[in-house]
Amino acid sequence: MTAGYWPVRLQHREVVLRPLRRRDRTAWDAVRQHNREWLEPWEATQPPGAEPGPPTFTALVRVLDRQARLGQLLPWALCWDPTGGQQPDAARLVGQVTVSGITRGSAMFAQIGYWIDRRAAGRGMVPVGVALATDYCFRDLGLHRMEVAIRPENGNSLRVVEKLGFRHEGLRPRYLHINGDWRDHEIFALHREEVPGGLLARWEMASQRPE
Template sequence: MSAVASWPVVLSHGPVTLRPWRLTDRGAWDEIRRRNASWTGPWDSTRPHDSPEPPLTFAGMVRQFNRRARHGGMLPFAVDYRGPGERRGVLAGQLTISGITHGSAGWAQAGYWVDQRWAGRGIIPVALALASDYCFFTLRLHRMEVAIRPENARSLRVVEKLGFRYEGVRQRYMHVDGDWRDHAMFALHVEEVGPGLLARLEDQP
């Protein structure tokens, strides 16, 4: 398999599909983000007040994400979920693989959120497993990291379910919810995942 990302990438397993963002997602994005403001707000990344970067519109975000993805620096996925009996999936969340680095580092970092409407259905564990397996076995990366605020119990359950290894706390690691916040760091190396995280997930009772 090639170690060079070819964007766009679509990954699917059962009712979960990871796909690139589209400009036509704006209506669904606005509705989900408005409805989930209190659900995702405490965990959303923000920018310091003195950041030189202007705020992004949704269209600007999509264009920037796709440009970075075409250059191999990230995998910005919309997460679609097809409910029981449904013929088509709906936008249910986001999973972004960022900081993709090849060479002597061989690592990347994952971040994610899910619409509260679909929480508890195992969507994000499947999404993270799909994306991590792609990074390990197609991009030939060595390490996947996930940074989580220690108070975010739901997100912690995702990495625990997939067997990510706790590596400690990085103080004031990322600007989240208006301030620099400590994050617990979790990681896996390709040597630790055997046939892959999706297989590990499916083996669970």
């Protein structure tokens, strides 16, 4: 990714990925507060000695936007639009999808993470959001590899990559600092040539097959 790509808005039917905005603070705070216990076991935390993160939501948005404009990450709000794009202001914030660690050169890869409001889980929004983000990175940024790191205990997240057909590559012990300690993570990946028609198209085809 190079500077100048951001901001980016993506939509497929009712699922919207758009940049976080400062005016999202009230909705974001409400969703995070309601889902505190739901999200806490999987939340990234700062290890001892690390620099503290942004102190306010406004500061967080400012930092993310600056990094996005520098081509370092893609910090999207995950939103639900029941009008399917007919009324843009109808989209409701229900989570986040973030592409981070964007690396060019001989690697051409990035990592993707996500969370969703428990009340909105189970509707297929996260798989669609991850597919939209992955297709954008492969098609528009020319990246070659997308990687997802998931704690072995996080069954909901594991089901997302399973549904999307990400390849399991193994366990990385004590890989990320989560919920106050270094945690093991299972690594899943997908290469661009594995989804020549796009990940979203493959997901839709698979989701329409009878069980």
